[in-house]
Amino acid sequence: MSELEPAVRLAGVSHHFAEQRVLHDVELVLARGTTLALLGHNGAGKSTLMKMILGLISPAQGQVEVLGQRLQCGERPTSIGYLPENINFYDKLTGHEVLSYFAALKGERSTRVSQLIEEFGLGYAQHKPVKSYSKGMKQRLGFAQAIIAQPKLLLLDEPTVGLDPQASQFLYSKVNQLRDQGCAVIICTHELNLVEPHLDVAMMLGRGRCLAFGSLAQLLAQSELGVQITFNAIESVVSKHAPLAEFYHQGDLRCSISQRAWLIQYLTRECGIFDFDIKNPCLADIYNEKMTQMQSCNEQGLSFTSSISYSSNWSLNNVTP
Numbered sequence: 001m002s003e004l005e006p007a008v009r010l011a012g013v014s015h016h017f018a019e020q021r022v023l024h025d026v027e028l029v030l031a032r033g034t035t036l037a038l039l040g041h042n043g044a045g046k047s048t049l050m051k052m053i054l055g056l057i058s059p060a061q062g063q064v065e066v067l068g069q070r071l072q073c074g075e076r077p078t079s080i081g082y083l084p085e086n087i088n089f090y091d092k093l094t095g096h097e098v099l100s101y102f103a104a105l106k107g108e109r110s111t112r113v114s115q116l117i118e119e120f121g122l123g124y125a126q127h128k129p130v131k132s133y134s135k136g137m138k139q140r141l142g143f144a145q146a147i148i149a150q151p152k153l154l155l156l157d158e159p160t161v162g163l164d165p166q167a168s169q170f171l172y173s174k175v176n177q178l179r180d181q182g183c184a185v186i187i188c189t190h191e192l193n194l195v196e197p198h199l200d201v202a203m204m205l206g207r208g209r210c211l212a213f214g215s216l217a218q219l220l221a222q223s224e225l226g227v228q229i230t231f232n233a234i235e236s237v238v239s240k241h242a243p244l245a246e247f248y249h250q251g252d253l254r255c256s257i258s259q260r261a262w263l264i265q266y267l268t269r270e271c272g273i274f275d276f277d278i279k280n281p282c283l284a285d286i287y288n289e290k291m292t293q294m295q296s297c298n299e300q301g302l303s304f305t306s307s308i309s310y311s312s313n314w315s316l317n318n319v320t321p
């Protein structure tokens with residue numbers, strides 16, 4: 001297995017359950033050391049895609065390659081960590097026993113268990129049965145279990161559900177640490193604000209199709225959403241500088257991403273305005289735009305797939321701020 005191989009390669013992956021098609025021709029190349037946010041509405045096909053990467057489901061069509069291994073029917077890839085949605089353990093076991101079990105299963109030493117218990121702040125409850133754990137404690141235990149064997153690919157299904165804000169920040173700091181060590185991470189989540197600062201690329205699925213893929217900068221560039229610029233006494237500045245009139249809309253200046261640099265330069269150089277607020281569209285705005293476009297295409301009986309560019313050698317160098 002070469003370290004240069006991408007962590008995940010999906011080629012033309014489609015799937016159906018009985019008559020229902022749940023994935024349509026999905027393509028993905030995910031480099032190592034990259035965090036992918038897998039987004040989509042309920043029933044979009046995210047968990048099905050995760051299960052395919054785990055080797056739990058074989059696609060009806062297409063190929064799945066994980067860490068350089070092309071998965072054949074029923075084959076499970078190795079070096080993967082997985083945190084399922086709504087994780088449940090045998091609840092008469094203590095937290096320490098649960099982690100010891102997974103450590104033994106994966107050939108890890110008992111010192112790794114103590115290290116994770118300490119790191120995840122579960123020391124005070126390690127000898128209590130899991131049935132006495134809160135949702136957040138179970139989630140932390142589940143995350144510790146997923147990374148116990150230092151995986152090269154980590155899949156997290158709704159990892160922050162039930163976590164308090166500090167625990168979510170801690171989880172993402174661990175994700176970033178693993179990513180920096182070369183682990184590829186796939187996070188399936190509806191908590192877009194939480195994942196936004198930590199993703200390298202996002203894939204948006206809608207009714208089993210990939211609606212958008214790319215870094216935040218690439219998604220923004222593909223989007224038709226505007227940038228909003230606000231400052232004091234805006235009306236009087238606009239009235240004195242005619243080129244601003246076309247951008248003025250209900251008390252703000254609105255422009256496209258591509259016009260943003262020009263407009264800022266104009267405000268500073270020509271108008272002497274240096275104190276302004278810029279609101280760029282966030283991940284949730286882009287997500288809502290894609291979902292709305294998909295719904296309106298469906299209502300009109302059209303098929304919606306945005307222009308998606310995939311890079312076969314996608315790396316962190318491709319991320320522009």
Ligand SMILES: Nc1ncnc2c1ncn2[C@@H]1O[C@H](COP(=O)(O)OP(=O)(O)OP(=O)(O)O)[C@@H](O)[C@H]1O
Binds near residue numbers: 017040041042046049
């Ligand atoms: N084992 C199964 N048998 C039949 N249908 C299934 C099965 N698993 C999933 N589906 C269907 O496939 C579609 C996609 O489900 P999936 O769980 O992948 O969606 P999801 O994007 O993860 O949704 P959510 O955000 O609600 O978790 C849904 O319509 C679901 O009902």
